[in-house]
Amino acid sequence: MHNHDPQFSVIGGDYIQTLLSNSTVDIINIVEHCYLLHHSGNTVNPDSYFLKFDDKPEARIIALPTAIRDENNGSSFSGIKWIASYPRNIDANLQRASAVIVLNDYQTGYPFACLEASQISAARTAASAVLAASQLGPQNRRAARLGIIGGGLIASTILKFFKAHGWQFEDVCLYDISAQHCEKFVRNVNARSIYPVRPGSQDEALSADIVVLATTAGSPWIPATHNFVQSQLVLNISLRDLPPETILACNNILDDVDHCMKANTSPHLAEQQYGHRDFISGTLAEFILGQARIDTGKPTIFSPFGLGVLDLGVAMFIYQKSQLAGARHAIPGFFSTTRRWTD
Incomplete structure (x- = not known):
């Protein structure tokens, strides 16, 4: 121009x-x-x-x-x-x-x-999450449970994008460390008829088929002893909730490797702890192009630094x-x- x-x-x-x-x-x-x-x-x-x-x-x-x-x-x-x-x-x-x-x-x-x-910013973040779910998750865009951790604008925007992209969930639950924020989120989202959302426990959200991490946490808080199962997809939008042990045990798709491996993100902490990047499966673009693959025997984590x-x-x-x-x-x-x- x-x-x-x-x-x-x-x-x-x-x-x-x-x-x-x-x-x-x-x-x-x-x-x-x-x-x-x-x-x-x-x-x-x-x-x-x-x-x-x-x-x-x-x-x-x-x-x-x-x-x-x-x-x-x-x-x-x-x-x-x-x-x-x-x-x-x-x-x-x-x-x-x-x-x-x-x-x-x-x-x-x-x-x-x-x-x-x-x-x-919220829209592009939500779009990247839903794009990743559509590429890495069930191809029929159906899942039994969607679990959201962190009840803020990003989470509500992701829900809206899931809905617009035709995703169907039997159950949507939200966990937030603040019961007050959780109640307000559920009330406001349900008033907009996006999906019926209910308050849930931390364990319920973490055990969902698709887990959305959308907190403001600055360091890992999910226990290293927590094990995701092979069919789960974790959308690690907030980047810092997961400990290095969890990262190591999963497929890891990033938006950009060099960008994501800094600022003490969960993948960056894993690199610092283990001294390598072998746990990285590739980028989302590489997966879309067929240049990266995931091990179907492992859970998959998508970590977008935000380009x-x-x-x-x-x-x-x-x-x-x-x-x-x-x-x-x-x-x-x-x-x-x-x-x-x-x-």
């Missing part, structure tokens, strides 16, 4: 919420496409950068810069997600995460849009839709001048 007269616009959360709610299958397809682009070397996805605070160690703001070269679709663009995670927000009935994404012109570097991005290319791909989809819908808010005069010389 080379623009000789750069313009800047803002796309707000209300429009994004409506569009995402009607585009869940599109988002899953975009996430799969971005994974394959990343695997083929058509992305730039450097390490995330963490801003932390001495006086509030639980909080952080993360920068995820990235670029996509999608030559088959004639589209190249770059950008950055700037996402704050403040777990104490939930005590004041605020969402834990807030975010923006800035999109940049690939040729000139000029930013051309800013989007509210907490919903984008900025997914956020960027979804953000560009929203930007293009907003152009057609006239939903962008142009900011005239955002660039006071873009000409190097006036004559």
